Amino acid sequence: xSSPPPAPVREPAWSLSRSAISLWVAQGVIAALVEAAVVAAxxxxxxxxxxWWPTLVRWGGPALVLVTVVLDxxxxxxxxxxxxxxxxxxxxxxxxxGWLTRTWTLVPISRIQTVDVTRGVLQQVFGLATVAVLTxxxxxxxxxxHLGADVARRVADDLARRAxxxxxxxx
Amino acid sequence: xxxPVEVPGRRTSAWVLLLHTITFRQARxxxxxxLAFGATRGLDxxxxxxxxxxxxxxxxxxxxxxxxxxxxSYADTETAMVVTRGLLxxxxxxxxxxxxxxxxxxxxxxxxxxxxxxxxxDAAAGSTGGTEEELLVxxxxxxEGDRLRARLxxxxxxxxxxxxxxxxxxGAVAPPxxxxxxxxxxxxxxxxxxxxxxxxxxAVPLAAIGALFRLLDEVPDRxxxxxxxxxxxxxxxxxxxxxxxxxxLALGSIVGSAVVNWGFRLVRRGGSLIAVRGxxxxxxxxxxxxxxxxxxxxxxxxxxxxxxxxxSALVTGLGDAARRGQLLPLGPHAEAWSLAGRLVEHPGPLIxxxxxxxxxxxxxxxxxxxxxxxxxxxxxxxxxxxxxxxxxxxxxxxGVPLGLARYAAxxxxxxxxxxxxxxxxxxxxxxxxQGRAVVGWQVRQSVVQRRAGLVTxxxxxxAGTGGYxxxxxxxxxxxxxARTASGSWAATLTPYG
Numbered sequence: 001x002s003s004p005p006p007a008p009v010r011e012p013a014w015s016l017s018r019s020a021i022s023l024w025v026a027q028g029v030i031a032a033l034v035e036a037a038v039v040a041a042x043x044x045x046x047x048x049x050x051x052w053w054p055t056l057v058r059w060g061g062p063a064l065v066l067v068t069v070v071l072d073x074x075x076x077x078x079x080x081x082x083x084x085x086x087x088x089x090x091x092x093x094x095x096x097x098g099w100l101t102r103t104w105t106l107v108p109i110s111r112i113q114t115v116d117v118t119r120g121v122l123q124q125v126f127g128l129a130t131v132a133v134l135t136x137x138x139x140x141x142x143x144x145x146h147l148g149a150d151v152a153r154r155v156a157d158d159l160a161r162r163a164x165x166x167x168x169x170x171x
Numbered sequence: 172x173x174x175p176v177e178v179p180g181r182r183t184s185a186w187v188l189l190l191h192t193i194t195f196r197q198a199r200x201x202x203x204x205x206l207a208f209g210a211t212r213g214l215d216x217x218x219x220x221x222x223x224x225x226x227x228x229x230x231x232x233x234x235x236x237x238x239x240x241x242x243x244s245y246a247d248t249e250t251a252m253v254v255t256r257g258l259l260x261x262x263x264x265x266x267x268x269x270x271x272x273x274x275x276x277x278x279x280x281x282x283x284x285x286x287x288x289x290x291x292x293d294a295a296a297g298s299t300g301g302t303e304e305e306l307l308v309x310x311x312x313x314x315e316g317d318r319l320r321a322r323l324x325x326x327x328x329x330x331x332x333x334x335x336x337x338x339x340x341x342g343a344v345a346p347p348x349x350x351x352x353x354x355x356x357x358x359x360x361x362x363x364x365x366x367x368x369x370x371x372x373x374a375v376p377l378a379a380i381g382a383l384f385r386l387l388d389e390v391p392d393r394x395x396x397x398x399x400x401x402x403x404x405x406x407x408x409x410x411x412x413x414x415x416x417x418x419x420l421a422l423g424s425i426v427g428s429a430v431v432n433w434g435f436r437l438v439r440r441g442g443s444l445i446a447v448r449g450x451x452x453x454x455x456x457x458x459x460x461x462x463x464x465x466x467x468x469x470x471x472x473x474x475x476x477x478x479x480x481x482x483s484a485l486v487t488g489l490g491d492a493a494r495r496g497q498l499l500p501l502g503p504h505a506e507a508w509s510l511a512g513r514l515v516e517h518p519g520p521l522i523x524x525x526x527x528x529x530x531x532x533x534x535x536x537x538x539x540x541x542x543x544x545x546x547x548x549x550x551x552x553x554x555x556x557x558x559x560x561x562x563x564x565x566x567x568x569x570g571v572p573l574g575l576a577r578y579a580a581x582x583x584x585x586x587x588x589x590x591x592x593x594x595x596x597x598x599x600x601x602x603x604x605q606g607r608a609v610v611g612w613q614v615r616q617s618v619v620q621r622r623a624g625l626v627t628x629x630x631x632x633x634a635g636t637g638g639y640x641x642x643x644x645x646x647x648x649x650x651x652x653a654r655t656a657s658g659s660w661a662a663t664l665t666p667y668g
Contacts, residue, residue: 008626008646009614009653009664091660100618106653107611107631108660136487136633140611 180244376423518586
């Protein structure tokens with residue numbers, strides 16, 4: 001990572017809400033807790049003399065939990081926050097998502113069919129919302145995850161209004 | 172909008188009762204239950220049980236068909252097509268005419284006996300490309316089917332054209348049949364010879380053979396003739412059997428292809444493309460040219476050997492492009508391309524992907540083999556068990572040509588009004604799309620791709636499979652490709668500087 005090659009396409013301009021980091025950390029904590037519970041249950045209930053695989057569980061399980069803790073809580077949220085970006089230009093909605101595999105998605109406002117705002121349980125806790133922009137293509141959906149709830153609503157309203165004005169019925 | 176309840180409904184022909192009874196259309200759902208019943212009770216009650224069962228199922232089938240027929244009605248109003256059905260829970264489905272994407276009139280063999288047809292109406296269901304709706308009106312007379320098609324499409328054309336003056340003068344009921352027809356393609360019987368090299372047609376005789384064997388298994392042993400084994404060396408028998416099987420397969424696939432594609436014609440009438448085909452079931456598919464966004468020319472391995480190809484149109488709002496959008500089911504490569512060229516401008520020769528793409532392709536293809544190889548090496552070292560090692564070596568060796576072949580299939584090109592991508596190893600698909608078809612771009616880069624300077628660019632399209640990817644193109648080419656392919660709005664992708 002010392003000299004990362006230049007991005008193949010432009011980076012969108014804006015970052016997500018900083019609360020997104022907290023949300024990803026919370027997700028990581030939940031994942032780690034679930035894993036820990038499963039591993040603990042396995043270690044407690046599997047008899048130690050059932051062959052070679054209880055040993056594997058005994059050592060591999062905690063290791064897996066540790067990896068989850070380090071990756072999902074320590075590394076991934078910050079890295080994701082650094083990578084994730086979004087932008088609404090005059091003509092298009094543009095996002096960059098992912099942390100290992102990066103995906104840039106660009107949808108022109110004239111081809112927007114529906115704009116959805118969704119708020120998951122965790123998102124509500126952290127005051128966040130996801131804006132999903134749908135087009136005629138099943139694969140051409142842009143999701144801007146974890147915006148501040150008020151920002152999300154403003155963006156959705158703005159996009160829906162502008163899409164109405166410039167809608168291209170060709171598709 | 173007219174209240175759908177007030178629309179006087181039309182009924183399907185009563186002959187359809189007989190049709191559906193014969194084919195057990197409604198009773199088909201009972202088959203598993205009947206089988207379970209037969210399995211538990213056993214059929215040893217003799218002929219009487221069997222007869223009772225057959226009569227019972229037939230009666231049930233008749234009842235089901237009657238109820239379905241009785242509760243089914245359809246109506247085509249000024250603005251919409253309304254289909255009402257259902258015994259207990261009534262369903263009234265209204266499809267506005269401007270959402271109608273295509274009309275298919277098919278005449279299966281039994282329907283033809285009674286002069287009936289089945290009309291399928293495809294309608295776009297909005298944003299989710301996968302869930303297009305379909306209305307099915309089964310069993311109307313041929314003339315009524317044609318009337319329905321003409322009316323739906325004529326109205327639809329008027330609704331879509333809106334204030335275009337020409338459409339107004341045409342009148343409400345001007346049947347498109349009176350417009351001049353232009354034949355674009357016609358099936359040449361010699362093209363049937365390609366069939367043995369096409370996977371899907373080969374599957375027809377294979378399925379038939381499979382069914383035959385299952386049937387033989389069912390026949391009680393005493394009815395199976397005890398064939399004397401000819402006194403021939405085993406090798407000759409095996410070779411003979413293989414030769415016969417190959418010939419049978421080839422013949423079967425030719426017959427299968429002939430049954431499906433017999434008398435294929437593609438004509439242009441007004442603003443529509445009409446494809447007619449089929450020997451037993453006659454299919455009549457209509458596509459609106461205005462809605463065609465691109466073409467796919469696909470070639471399987473065998474088809475590439477003999478220069479055969481198939482072409483299908485990608486129509487917005489119409490899923491299942493492989494079947495309904497078919498422009499040329501099977502034919503020479505040149506024919507497929509000339510057809511595609513009539514619908515979409517060709518963007519120019521394909522550009523090969525960078526050498527890094529070849530490396531990545533080979534690495535990906537050999538990865539599994541290498542994994543097995545390593546596992547095999549460990550096993551050989553620990554237990555002296557070598558078959559896994561050999562298998563790994565073979566897999567790795569096979570991966571190299573596979574990777575090279577997959578790389579060779581890759582290509583992309585962008586022209587002023589259209590662009591093309593090609594990929595696929597077993598079936599090579601070359602898709603040409605109009606620039607205006609693109610409703611979004613997705614640029615994907617994995618960690619490996621980043622190091623290799625590659626990206627995958629996916630054009631999101633509201634037709635066909637929804638997305639067409641140029642896999643592993645040079646990273647610095649991505650923005651320019653998207654821009655050239657779809658117009659200035661994609662300039663947002665262009666990096667600064």
